[in-house]
Every structure is written in C-alpha cells, then in structure tokens.
Amino acid sequence: MQSVKHIKEQLNHIRQEVEISAKNASRDPKDITLVAVSKTFPNEYIEIAYNDNQRVFGENKTQELSIKVPNLPNDIEWHMIGHLQSNKVKQAVELASYIHSVDSLKLLRRIDRIAGELNKKPKIFIEVNISGETSKFGTTKDEVTEMVKEAIHCENLELIGYMTMAPFGVDEEELRFVFSSLRKLRDEINNQLSIELKELSMGMSNDFKIAIEEGATFVRVGSSIFGKRSYQV
Ligand SMILES: *Cc1c(COP(=O)(O)O)cnc(C)c1O
Secondary structure (H helix, E strand, C coil), rough: CCHHHHHHHHHHHHHHHHHEEEEHCCCCHHHCCCEEEECCCHHHHHHHHHHCCCCEEEEECCCHHHHHHHHCCCCEEEEEEECCCHHHHHHHHHHCCCEEECCCHHHHHHHHHHHHHHHCCCEEEEECCCCCHCCCCCCCHHHHHHHHHHCCCCCEEEEEEEEEEEEEEEECCHHHHHHHHHHHHHHHHHHHHHCCEEEEEECCCCCCCHHHHHCEEEEEHHHHCCCCEEEEE
C-alpha cells in the first residue's frame, strides 16, 4: 500500500509545514502541538509514526481507542477528538488524557464526576460551534462563558481551552473568520473572568496552516499524514 511507505515522509512534511506556518505568523513552533489523527488506520500505521517520535495521537471513537490503546506503547498521549456520548465517558476518561469535544454542561459534569471516581484528571477543551448551523456539535458562543465558569471550578478535570471544527468546503476568508473568532472568544472570556486559558484546538489537513496563522496551539491532522481513509467517519 502506497500510504504506508509514505507515512514517515508525510509526517515530516506536515511537521515542516507547521513550523513554516508558525514562523510566517511570527509564532514559536514549540507552541503548536501536532495531533496525528489515526482514526480508521491500523496500529501498524501508528507505529510508523511512533518510531519517528510522534507521541500525540487523536481518535474520534472510544470503541476504537479501546482496541488500540492496549496494543500500543503506553507513552502515547491519546486525544479524544470526536463527539462524546454520555455512556462513553468512562471509556474516554480511562483511555485518553485529553478530550477536545466537551460541548455541554451535562457532559462537563459527567466527565468531572467519572474522572473523580477513576482518579483521573483529563485536560479538556470546550467545543464551540462558531459557524452556527453548519456544524452538528458544539456549544453556542453564548453558552460558552457559563461552561467556562463551571469548568474552572471542576476538581477532576483541567480546562485548557477551546476547540472548533470549521465547516467543510468554505473559502479561506470564511476559515479565517471561524478560527479568528475562536481566538477572540478566548481572549474575551479571559478578560471577563480574569483567567488565562491558552489553548486553541483548530485546523485539520485542509486548513491547519490558516488555523496556525490565526492562533491554533493544537492542530488535528489525519489524512495528510496517514493517507486517504477507506471509509468516512
Ligand atoms: C478526522 C478528524 C480530524 C482530521 O481530519 P483530516 O482531514 O483527516 O486531517 C480532525 N478533527 C476531528 C474532530 C476529526 O474527526
């Protein structure tokens, strides 16, 4: 399979592009974490990236995480990036140290409770639906502040920032609008609540360069590293 042979090369190409985009935006490349999104790809693919020093991987289903995690090196840092149903919270907290997709107060409270029971402390992002109707999941901008107020007092999780998904098939101007809106929202809430949340999880294969120019600190890149997925998820 062609993609296997090229994973290492593609990974290094993306790393270089992350660095170039950071420098273009006068940012320190060290402030940007590349999350290699391995959903649908087999462990062999993950191992190729691992052997090239990749330690941060993202998955969007707890079921898939539960199959992969026990069979891969235990110094991998797993990020749950997909929509999380309440009956999957236990699995997610057990398996992933980061959860990018916290999109309701109910889910936030459940993660906090279950993490307490499991003696874990996941790092979380609040998923924000900047573009309104175009995305299925995510908190609306108005609800975010309420969630942040509660999250910063949760004892069994650590709120580190915000995540968003840009709508598909929109032009560069719209992408910039979405990404810069998330950055501005972060800064506004930081001012309003006198806090210093820093992280912005935004940007995928098609738009991570723009996301970095607009302030992304985590980019979630899958197909540009591992190849085309044989099925969509
Ligand atoms: C699949 C996925 C990605 C990566 O998408 P690519 O286009 O393959 O880079 C990023 N974020 C989320 C939430 C995803 O589900």
